[in-house]
Amino acid sequence: MKDYNIRDIAKLANVGVSTVSRVINDHPDVKKETRDKILSIIDEYNYIPNNSARNLKLLNGNHIGVLVRGSFNPFFSQIVELIEKKINANNYSMILHYNINDLSDDSESIIEQVKEKRLGGVIYLGGNFNNDSMVHLKSLNIPLVLASSIIETDSDTSFFSSVRIDNVQSAYHAVDYLCQIGHKNIALLSPGMYDVKNGLLRRRGYEKALNDHGITIDEKYIIDGTYTFNSGFEMAKTLIESNPEITAIFATSDIMAVGAAKYLLSSGKEIPEDISIIGFDGLEYSQFFHPALSTVKQPIEAIAFESVKLLFDLLENPENKTQQITLKTELLVRDSVIKIKEHSYD
Amino acid sequence: MKDYNIRDIAKLANVGVSTVSRVINDHPDVKKETRDKILSIIDEYNYIPNNSARNLKLLNGNHIGVLVRGSFNPFFSQIVELIEKKINANNYSMILHYNINDLSDDSESIIEQVKEKRLGGVIYLGGNFNNDSMVHLKSLNIPLVLASSIIETDSDTSFFSSVRIDNVQSAYHAVDYLCQIGHKNIALLSPGMYDVKNGLLRRRGYEKALNDHGITIDEKYIIDGTYTFNSGFEMAKTLIESNPEITAIFATSDIMAVGAAKYLLSSGKEIPEDISIIGFDGLEYSQFFHPALSTVKQPIEAIAFESVKLLFDLLENPENKTQQITLKTELLVRDSVIKIKEHSYD
């Protein structure tokens, strides 16, 4: 069955295409009778305008693209929900797109979406931007905010704003805290190739904290995995079985932390009495685990808020300078950590 | 800065537009030199074809739309990941779209996406389809599979296939089990308006099980909430504080179950010694809670598998009949349930 197009509808209604178009787009100057007639025909024939054709003509949508690297990351999900509210409050609408395909380049995908959807601006969550790929982004010439993205330190920041956290400092904070309450044998659950850069930065924070407390870094306390419950479980198992002297674990994600905690509890250990644990991200369910897991909370609200703010800054006044913002994380100390007992000192 | 279009590139390369188009689309019959030259120009000027224009011409994409009702539901997320793999294995690609806007009609959104993206078929996850809105879907004339959707019982199933679970039976199974191991005072955590239909069906299963065991249904053991940790927590609190005789809780989602379990543990109760608990969905983290929570596992893999299978059935042979499939859920008994002790009988 052939689809009806605007010409068919015009013919059926005995009017010109332009009039139909005006009705579709809610333009004011159409006689009520004409409008009603067209509307009823549209309804009767179940006509839906072809958006591709529409986009082709409509130069600027007031659409903001929110592009997310990776599939279903609860951390980003929360940010997206917050961002959408703010975008809508500004009378724009959000076009959400997940970049699931591992192969796709982050810059490429921005360009593609901008061209296809005629986006007025883009907020990109996550991803990896090296200087080579950024060149193409620059020529896009569109308000762009990168949030929680990996960006090379020497990149040309003249054409995008960014929001990030200090990964080194955040990890340092958690591990420093563990050291302060007497822990010395502290394990690190690190992401492997899956998130190399962030993993490296958080590891640096871990090492720095140990150093500052005069604790020697021991490679056997450091293990690579992925951001999954199971990986957390297995990493903890491997680590604890061969290094029973470990008294604390710092996991670079809450998901890993939950998996690790589950292993500990199932193997008869107590949290925090036997082993303290701190995760990363501040996901809601870390709080609903029992005992509630301590975590380095990423400032989700602020990330969302600042991203939108920076974007509209650029959007409303193209003369404005881009800004690179670093937000603070917060160490949430909950029920999964405890000061180490004197007799545990080795 | 003006974007380059295909004509600009053609001019720059001293060729016709058609040749550029051929290169972009990897058509074979272009001389290597010509191709290389065009490719280098494309690269140099950072040209990206406009997808809207492309879609306008390309009649059928081999794209399958996977549309998801609601925002970030971990249950659907898993299904989507599985579906994507299978779609790709069939040499189609998936276009994922979340229908976040509460106001949007499920049928409308399918139609819109099909027209805009020229989808070859659609799998819709969740949502609510009444007979009125379905009329429009019928005239779309496209392979369509509704998975885990609410559909009126008397709807015309001639133009779509569907995959669902038996909500009544699934809930019955869980509650019947609790009765069999001696529980009598069983609470129900039900979704409120947020998911009325499924809530009603699961409640029916709950009531049927109690009836079959000669247990009187007590309205004060039934409470409405939403699918959130917090709601689960609060519902359990309200319920247990005023009805301490409750020995088991059936939650209509794992998220609620985790929240409820957290309340119980934090208030000093033991699971399952004091209170047994069963959730619904089979989400991964129900297993990583401690104790591991029992749950009614939805057949995620089968839902994904069957959805894709039904779709390609329709796609590859339009003469094929549509099918309505009901899949079995599985009660996973884990560490959160226990047989009630004799002395607890009232």
Add this chain to the structure above:
DNA sequence: CTGAAAGCGCTTACAG
């Protein structure tokens, strides 16, 4: 208030 016509950026027979 309305319509004919141009054009958005692409693809694809068709003709060479």
Add this chain to the structure above:
DNA sequence: CTGAAAGCGCTTACAG
């Protein structure tokens, strides 16, 4: 192997 031209379905000055 390549190019000129038609056309995909829409919007929007422009002219009435």
